[in-house]
Amino acid sequence: MADFHGFKSATARLRELLSRDDHITICPGVYDGLTARIALRGNFDCLYMTGAGTAASRLGMPDLGLVTMNDMLTNAAMIASLDRTVPLIADADTGYGGPVMVARTVKSYIAAGIAGLHLEDQVLSKRCGHLLGKEIVDEDTFLSRIRAAVIAREEMKASIGEVAGDIVLIARTDSLQSLGFDEAIKRLKMAIEVGADVAFLEGPTDVDQCRRACRVLAPTPVLLNNVPGGVTPDLTAKEAQELGFKLMIYPGLMLTAVYDSCTASSAELKSTGTVKLTERQMEGPKALFTTCGLLECIQLDKKAGGQAYSSGV
């Protein structure tokens, strides 16, 4: 499936990954340009933009439904633009309002080149799926969110093209915590019936629930949200694949690494007045700038006839 000029759109790539037999796609969680660049350098097939990480990095706030659609869209659009050949799945929380707003969110994500998004059934003032006390909307409200997303996708396909507009819709339910397994699965099955492509059961608490979810939802691909320290067992990609998952997001991958290393470095500077640098850090900032596209910027400048970097950087 190719778009114009043989360029395979990110949506087509993601759909191709999902259609592979005996394969699980691992999506590292990124939340800004630098973490996205690091994941891209790591050659992952697909990236995941975490809402929790976006709230923490852009707002300095917890994952409590405080990010607006614009916060999320701006972040996801920037991340998706860094490498159009690697699909990005972005968190879209509740869709940020009623059906019209959900449709607006989905259209904006598609226009920004985002390959997949997930929509959930929490109330607007939502919280991280691994916290207690989640409140959910009724089944009809959830389904109206998914339907609105499907309508938005159809309208975008008609205007920008069948392939580019074909964003992967991931239905997430947070109802397991309050309604139990059977009701949660029922919600996902109904979401699939109205057009969701992938099912996301948030917060399964044991391996048996994971296995059963994949079995009863087949052939629809099921996503595992791996949040070490959260309510779900911390599975390796291989274990997740054996249970039947087709996608594994790891939302906190970069966020927790940054959190820990920055906490340690700040404590060291505060207590000793200096920081012992690693060999990598002694190289200075150029290596990091290179990961962020330094050489490509220099090349572009030169190609355009610019002189800015002709005597080196």
Ligand SMILES: C[C@](O)(C(=O)O)[C@H](CC(=O)O)C(=O)O
């Ligand atoms: C997937 C998630 O929605 C996210 O924002 O990345 C969060 C993850 C987290 O808070 O660690 C979630 O609700 O599971």
